[in-house]
Amino acid sequence: MQTSSLYVHIPFCDRICSYCDFAKVFYREDLVDHYLDRLEEELKELPATKMKTIYIGGGTPSALQLHQLERLFQMLSSFYDEKTIEYCIEANPESLTHEKIDLMIAYHINRLSLGVQSFNEELLKKIERVHNKDMVEDVIFYACGKGLTNLSIDLMYGLPTQSKEDILYDLEVASHLPLQHISYYSLILEEGTKLNNEHYEGLSEDEDAYYSDLIVNELEKMGYHQYEVSNYAKGDHESEHNKVYWHYENYYGVGSGASGKIDNTLIDHSRALFQYIKGKDTRSYTTLSEEDTMFNHVMMSLRLLEGLDLCDFYERYHKHVEEVYGKAIEKNKDHLVIENNHLHCTKQSLKILNTILLDFLD
Ligand SMILES: C[S@@+](CC[C@H](N)C(=O)[O-])C[C@H]1O[C@@H](n2cnc3c(N)ncnc32)[C@H](O)[C@@H]1O
Ligand code: SF4
Structure with missing residues (x-):
């Protein structure tokens, strides 16, 4: 299978949020310079191909200084051409200056994914975020004014003290922003994070399902369709790079903490x-058996509302999905649908996907 997607990890943050377990350390100028040296070497190992999608994630890529960001974009420029359909970068509102947005656009970035989490300033302080609603609005309107037409924000629910009213407020603020995409994550309590150490308990399954329904319905009213467990888009602005993961296609992963397939x-x-x-x-290399590859493929694709492409499954493994997973599909016949050559969850069963997947392991 061809590999035409590239993920680049920038593991530096100005602050460490109380819920986050991603690979990152505090920003330090000299460390970033050395990191970029090493990244440059690793990028040289890749074949000289143009990518369909490029995603710079973190950590906080926008924590880099302007000249460091420019160096990063120059290093990546040989992987970009006009056929690159998505070139995305993650950013935090407090470090995304207008100059950095101008630079991103000059280097062909066409999608910005902004970590917002909430617009409620009390809540933001509790999770140790340092931005506020005005900063978010400022960067979004600036980027939009400069012609960026693929703007996404990350929001979270299940945060400490966060109420239904808080969620409705976040949705209300988001509804006035020129966005094309929203990722709305349910808080995962990760070992070793401050929130977990403080014994915050998070939502019960029922509460989570209640908020998930609320969010899906409100976002639909705002013109966003759910296309993945936590992702919502207007029109065709679904995340092309993330769909590479969900379709279980190949991708390079470069940088400390990054993964590739x-x-x-x-x-x-x-x-x-x-x-x-x-x-x-x-790097460590794990060669998967066909059984594990097929399971991972199903696990990733069932996260999408469109589900698993059955023709693609047959082409890759020369087996029909019913041949391999007939029992699991039959057992979950109330939760899974086969139509248009796809096996998919219903909107309701997407919420119990992890339980459904257990049957695919049997
Ligand atoms: C790892 S961050 C990187 C981007 C950027 N630094 C930021 O803070 O948005 C990407 C997104 O992952 C989500 N995230 C991080 N930790 C999470 C957790 N424990 N549970 C759910 N979502 C989480 C947040 O919404 C965050 O915006
Ligand atoms: S959520 Fe983003 S800013 Fe916060 S610690 Fe994680 S990667 Fe850094």
């Missing part, structure tokens, strides 16, 4: 940042 091999960089900077190969 080439056919049935998973390539994971450890989070050992200093080892990475020193030039040590921090």
